[in-house]
Amino acid sequence: xxxxxxxxxxxxxxxxxxxxxxxxxxxxxxxxxxxxxxxxxxxxxxxxxxxxxxxxxxxxxxxxxxxxxxxxxxxxxxxxxxxxxxxxxxxxxxxxxxxxxxxxxxxxxxxxxxxxxxxxxxxxxxxxxxxxxxxxxxxxxxxxxxxxxxxxxxxxxxxxxxxxxxxxxxxxxxxxxxxxxxxxxxxxxxxxxxxxxxxxxxxxxxxxxxxxxxxxxxxxxxxxxxxxxxxxxxxxxxxxxxxxxxxxxxxxxxxxxxxxxxxxxxxxxxxxxxxxxxxxxxxxxxxxxxxxxxxxxxxxxxxxxxxxxxxxxxxxxxxxxxxxxxxxxxxxxxxxxxxxx
Amino acid sequence: xxxxxxxxxxxxxxxxxxxxxxxxxxxxxxxxxxxxxxxxxxxxxxxxxxxxxxxxxxxxxxxxxxxxxxxxxxxxxxxxxxxxxxxxxxxxxxxxxxxxxxxxxxxxxxxxxxxxxxxxxxxxxxxxxxxxxxxxxxxxxxxxxxxxxxxxxxxxxxxxxxxxxxxxxxxxxxxxxxxxxxxxxxxxxxxxxxxxxxxxxxxxxxxxxxxxxxxxxxxxxxxxxxxxxxxxxxxxxxxxxxxxxxxxxxxxxxxxxxxxxxxxxxxxxxxxxxxxxxxxxxxxxxxxxxxxxxxxxxxxxxxxxxxxxxxxxxxxxxxxxxxxxxxxxxxxxxxxxxxxxxxxxxxxxxxxxxxxxxxxxxxxxxxxxxxxxxxxxxxxxxxxxxxxxxxxxxxxxxxxxxxxxxxxxxxxxxxxxxxxxxxxxxxxxxxxxxxxxxxxxxxxxxxxxxxxxxxxxxxxxxxxxxxxxxxxxxxxxxxxxxxxxxxxxxxxxxxxxxxxxxxxxxxxxxxxxxxxxxxxxxxxx
Numbered sequence: 001x002x003x004x005x006x007x008x009x010x011x012x013x014x015x016x017x018x019x020x021x022x023x024x025x026x027x028x029x030x031x032x033x034x035x036x037x038x039x040x041x042x043x044x045x046x047x048x049x050x051x052x053x054x055x056x057x058x059x060x061x062x063x064x065x066x067x068x069x070x071x072x073x074x075x076x077x078x079x080x081x082x083x084x085x086x087x088x089x090x091x092x093x094x095x096x097x098x099x100x101x102x103x104x105x106x107x108x109x110x111x112x113x114x115x116x117x118x119x120x121x122x123x124x125x126x127x128x129x130x131x132x133x134x135x136x137x138x139x140x141x142x143x144x145x146x147x148x149x150x151x152x153x154x155x156x157x158x159x160x161x162x163x164x165x166x167x168x169x170x171x172x173x174x175x176x177x178x179x180x181x182x183x184x185x186x187x188x189x190x191x192x193x194x195x196x197x198x199x200x201x202x203x204x205x206x207x208x209x210x211x212x213x214x215x216x217x218x219x220x221x222x223x224x225x226x227x228x229x230x231x232x233x234x235x236x237x238x239x240x241x242x243x244x245x246x247x248x249x250x251x252x253x254x255x256x257x258x259x260x261x262x263x264x265x266x267x268x269x270x271x272x273x274x275x276x277x278x279x280x281x282x283x284x285x286x287x288x289x290x291x292x293x294x295x296x297x298x299x300x301x302x303x304x305x306x307x308x309x310x311x312x313x314x315x316x317x318x319x320x321x322x323x324x325x326x327x328x329x330x331x332x333x334x335x336x337x338x339x340x341x
Numbered sequence: 342x343x344x345x346x347x348x349x350x351x352x353x354x355x356x357x358x359x360x361x362x363x364x365x366x367x368x369x370x371x372x373x374x375x376x377x378x379x380x381x382x383x384x385x386x387x388x389x390x391x392x393x394x395x396x397x398x399x400x401x402x403x404x405x406x407x408x409x410x411x412x413x414x415x416x417x418x419x420x421x422x423x424x425x426x427x428x429x430x431x432x433x434x435x436x437x438x439x440x441x442x443x444x445x446x447x448x449x450x451x452x453x454x455x456x457x458x459x460x461x462x463x464x465x466x467x468x469x470x471x472x473x474x475x476x477x478x479x480x481x482x483x484x485x486x487x488x489x490x491x492x493x494x495x496x497x498x499x500x501x502x503x504x505x506x507x508x509x510x511x512x513x514x515x516x517x518x519x520x521x522x523x524x525x526x527x528x529x530x531x532x533x534x535x536x537x538x539x540x541x542x543x544x545x546x547x548x549x550x551x552x553x554x555x556x557x558x559x560x561x562x563x564x565x566x567x568x569x570x571x572x573x574x575x576x577x578x579x580x581x582x583x584x585x586x587x588x589x590x591x592x593x594x595x596x597x598x599x600x601x602x603x604x605x606x607x608x609x610x611x612x613x614x615x616x617x618x619x620x621x622x623x624x625x626x627x628x629x630x631x632x633x634x635x636x637x638x639x640x641x642x643x644x645x646x647x648x649x650x651x652x653x654x655x656x657x658x659x660x661x662x663x664x665x666x667x668x669x670x671x672x673x674x675x676x677x678x679x680x681x682x683x684x685x686x687x688x689x690x691x692x693x694x695x696x697x698x699x700x701x702x703x704x705x706x707x708x709x710x711x712x713x714x715x716x717x718x719x720x721x722x723x724x725x726x727x728x729x730x731x732x733x734x735x736x737x738x739x740x741x742x743x744x745x746x747x748x749x750x751x752x753x754x755x756x757x758x759x760x761x762x763x764x765x766x767x768x769x770x771x772x773x774x775x776x777x778x779x780x781x782x783x784x785x786x787x788x789x790x791x792x793x794x795x796x797x798x799x800x801x802x803x804x805x806x807x808x809x810x811x812x813x814x815x816x817x818x819x820x821x822x823x824x825x826x827x828x829x830x831x832x833x834x835x836x837x838x839x840x841x842x843x844x845x846x847x848x849x850x851x852x853x854x855x856x857x858x859x860x861x862x863x864x865x866x
Contacts, residue, residue: 339602
């Protein structure tokens with residue numbers, strides 16, 4: 001009998017990198033579907049573009065770095081990065097935005113730091129930060145949701161808009177586009193208008209933006225499924241959302257005229273997406289349980305600070321990147337006490 | 342009084358995994374004995390500690406139960422003849438510990454007579470002195486049957502504060518292993534009696550038998566045994582939640598007491614001692630029947646075995662004989678494991694014999710062990726952190742060991758890793774974490790030995806240097822003294838004079854018999 005002589009444990013591990021990444025992608029499906037419902041096919045183009053560029057760049061970088069394509073190209077990590085990046089894009093953003101974003105995400109943030117497992121910063125957010133700094137105008141053209149739109153662009157019109165950069169035929173940006181709720185809020189408060197007054201605009205829904213709040217709900221649904229499946233731990237999402245509530249509640253109670261309510265904060269922008277899918281990126285986050293609570297709390301604090309005081313309407317990406325910097329230190333300071341010590 | 346009543350409240354230990362237990366497949370048939378093997382291979386070392394003196398020569402006729410080696414301290418454990426027959430030789434033979442090694446084994450060819458040597462039971466153990474009980478346990482060659490094979494006598498007496506509770510560990514939490522469950526079903530009275538004997542040896546008032554909450558039949562059988570054999574009501578059965586590795590000594594103590602064994606201490610520091618239920622049954626046999634430890638229950642299981650079952654195997658039985666007794670292997674066999682799938686040792690050969698700590702032989706096929714991906718970089722997902730029962734940071738330990746920074750791994754308490762395998766089992770990157778920890782511990786241990794050797798050498802060298810300089814110094818001082826005396830002329834003259842006088846006096850005495858020169862200066866005459 002020829003016997004393999006290998007150490008325990010002898011059964012194969014119950015998870016794989018590809019398995020984890022696939023589940024993250026499945027969990028995003030409801031949110032993406034809601035996005036398509038409210039804002040049309042644009043997001044699907046953005047995802048396809050980003051994923052295509054990401055895989056091509058990943059393959060070339062693996063070649064350049066003399067690493068095998070198998071298993072790294074097929075671990076879905078680049079796909080997750082690409083999808084998360086695409087979900088932060090306006091639906092009709094020109095195609096080269098995705099290319100530039102993926103260059104920064106895959107080439108700079110991931111492979112120049114050593115590839116899978118070695119990146120200090122969340123690649124999707126590095127990509128997003130790069131394009132929002134480089135092309136602020138192209139990233140400010142957001143579509144109005146289905147209820148407020150004269151007619152969402154169809155498949156062909158969407159493709160034309162993305163690849164030529166101009167709207168086809170009778171469509172005009174003035175009719176199609178709309179400020180995002182966070183934008184409206186920021187400019188409104190700056191013009192000394194009351195929050196309640198600003199919120200009368202039709203782009204606002206019950207809590208956050210019209211349409212956006214439902215997308216957030218579906219992201220949360222997928223995220224909860226990930227928590228249930230133990231793909232992510234509950235610590236980061238709970239810390240993010242609880243901290244937002246903890247900080248925004250007293251501010252809202254003290255000054256409801258200038259401060260949005262906690263639900264409005266949560267259901268606006270990318271906060272729910274970040275809480276469940278972005279701040280939970282394992283590589284660039286914390287690995288101790290206490291550390292994850294602190295990491296999530298930090299993301300919430302920076303997001304609120306940027307929303308209130310910063311130059312951007314939403315601050316999730318920068319908040320995550322700032323906390324990425326702090327993650328190794330947090331991990332070091334939150335090492336658990338070993339048994340018997 | 343005990344600081345806490347063990348087992349009254351159940352506590353939770355951090356981490357751990359709920360695993361499918363796969364135990365029932367080997368519990369359907371009653372315990373049976375396989376046929377007497379053609380030869381038994383008895384490793385002289387079946388315990389943690391030094392080997393005692395071998396008492397038999399090749400060619401010797403031995404009777405069943407006869408001691409084959411002698412122990413002179415509690416850390417040595419004698420080996421006994423599992424059956425009567427002839428000692429054919431002592432030779433190197435593959436053994437299970439250390440994995441992949443060979444060791445000196447007594448080869449015993451059975452004669453089939455089962456001719457028992459004279460057994461010495463203890464007449465009335467309930468009134469016996471603890472020392473007498475411990476001597477019996479020691480002479481019977483007991484070493485922990487849970488797998489660690491720690492000499493039992495060394496756990497029963499030592500320099501520690503009073504032990505109030507004996508914990509009998511019947512919570513074998515690892516999948517497939519069911520030898521203790523079978524024992525508790527079939528010989529519950531032996532465990533209860535053994536527990537009371539060991540408690541008396543320890544001076545402990547209480548015995549807590551910890552079983553798993555899924556062992557319904559066991560709880561029933563033990564309950565009946567308690568009613569019959571525990572008149573003073575000193576034993577208690579506690580069912581703990583089945584979470585791997587709650588059967589680990591440290592975890593079980595934490596579950597039952599809420600306290601942690603200090604990293605530099607022993608369970609005795611908490612007033613408890615933890616022994617396997619099979620060790621208790623063996624102690625009962627040693628004291629009440631006078632039977633030494635010559636056999637044990639072994640689970641033969643796994644997807645690659647035709648007829649999984651529990652067998653009563655004589656120590657020294659080669660594994661292939663047991664596989665045969667369980668219907669033989671089936672399918673494309675990849676590996677044999679001694680112990681369970683999470684922490685079991687790989688067996689390098691099926692000729693390896695059963696020893697006192699062999700609880701289970703697991704037969705795994707190719708498809709049971711196949712990985713769906715190669716090893717990938719750590720993605721810092723923290724799953725290992727979540728499941729680690731010792732609250733370590735497995736991924737950090739791995740990164741430091743991989744980088745060769747063993748000291749840093751040590752400072753992050755690498756030695757507190759119990760190698761349960763939970764971290765590696767949940768690792769999405771399929772990193773063989775436990776292998777890395779063993780490697781790291783091995784390197785540190787070697788370095789420790791080297792350091793100790795280097796330190797010894799340095800101490801010897803420094804001592805020698807010191808001696809030499811001191812000698813030089815002495816010589817120098819003497820020389821200086823002499824020079825000083827010579828310089829001051831008068832003194833020197835008077836000294837010469839004195840010497841002459843001494844010599845004269847001496848030569849005068851020398852005429853008398855029996856007296857010799859009083860001093861060296863006498864030689865000047």
